[in-house]
Amino acid sequence: MNVYIIGIGLIGGSFALDVKTGFPEAEIFGIDASESHLARAKELKLIDYPAVMADLKNADVVFIAVPVDASIGVARQVLDEIGENTLVVDAGSTKSRLCTAIAEHPKRRNFLAAHPISGTEYSGPEAAIPNLFRGKTNIICEVEKTAFKLQEKAMEIFSKLGMRIRYMDPESHDRHIAYVSHLSHISSFMLGKTVLEKEKNERDIFDLAGSGFASTVRLAKSSPAMWSPIFQQNKENVLETLNEYIHNLNQFKTLIENEDFEGVFKEMEKTNHIKSILNGIN
Known part of the structure; x- marks a missing residue:
């Protein structure tokens, strides 16, 4: 499984650690606007390889963990690049604007809007910690708009990470x-x-x-x-x-x-x- 993580900070880095534990065969690729973050993530063994957006055609799973002001543009670009069977998960803490912005994208069925309620006050690759998501609630929005096979893939990952699932519309x-x-x-x-x-x-x-x-x-x-x-x-x-x-x-x-x-x-x-x-x- 090729997992691409966009934004290698607390959330993205912690996701990388737990995916490596839950899926030992997974290869983790990192994409980040900061070259120093990518280099540090590699040193900390959060990722196996640095990558760029054009590489997303090889992705099985893409996990977006960027500030919410960047998430809409990033999500659109990711959906433009991915293959037909790629799961894209966004982990941002606001959902209404994002879900509206991608509603008409041809690959909307590849996208799962999620928000794991977890974190600390720290940021950057050094902030990543194992088991950050274990026992935490993960809110899923508009699950019916995600292809069923990709829902199953997402739930397998969330289950391995120990998350509790709650469904909600973006406005709520x-x-x-x-x-x-x-x-x-x-x-x-x-x-x-x-x-x-x-x-x-x-x-x-x-x-x-x-x-x-x-x-x-x-x-x-x-x-x-x-x-x-x-x-x-x-x-x-x-x-x-x-x-x-x-x-x-x-x-x-x-x-x-x-x-x-x-x-x-x-x-x-x-x-x-x-x-x-x-x-x-x-």
Whole structure:
């Protein structure tokens, strides 16, 4: 099996590691806009060979793991290059614009829109880790538009990687993911910004920051090059979630201003229900 991975960073590199484990006979080819990323991926044994887009005619599977602002152009180019029996999987975290953009492509049946809900705050080939996807949910959009044989091929790969599968339409995906992922990143970035602006002494931040701050601000270490396009592509849903979040913050602020600490307690107690929902998530 010839597997071509476009974008050898955290997601693409981790996919390469797990495909090598699950399918020892697979040969992994890497395509990346950064020559240094390709060279490093080869050094780290994430890929067997560097490649270019023209080589995709030899691919059995193509896995696209690029920033979402590049994904539409990349997906179209990939579909133009591949053979009739090649499976193309996109792993980006926004889906509506991409699915609309390729809806009329002659090889739309070769394409599977996916979003593995997994990752860390790190990027680049060095960020790749084995078993990143194990036990994680993989959202599949518009599965009915992918050829059945290629669906089967994709499910075999996802099963070997240990993913749980959830089906969703692109619009629902983008709306839900704005709440559970995109808003979390915005909150983390803005918390980090607030602390940096108010705590001018970096040593104070280092010495006084506890585990609560470190875990809450962890996502602020994520790549702006990846996340800025996500907020742009999912703008409407992100703005809706931000408005609700700001409303809740203002409401909480008002309770404190009015010294209504019984109200503060009730708000936090009510929100504690999130524990039962998230219990068991790593």
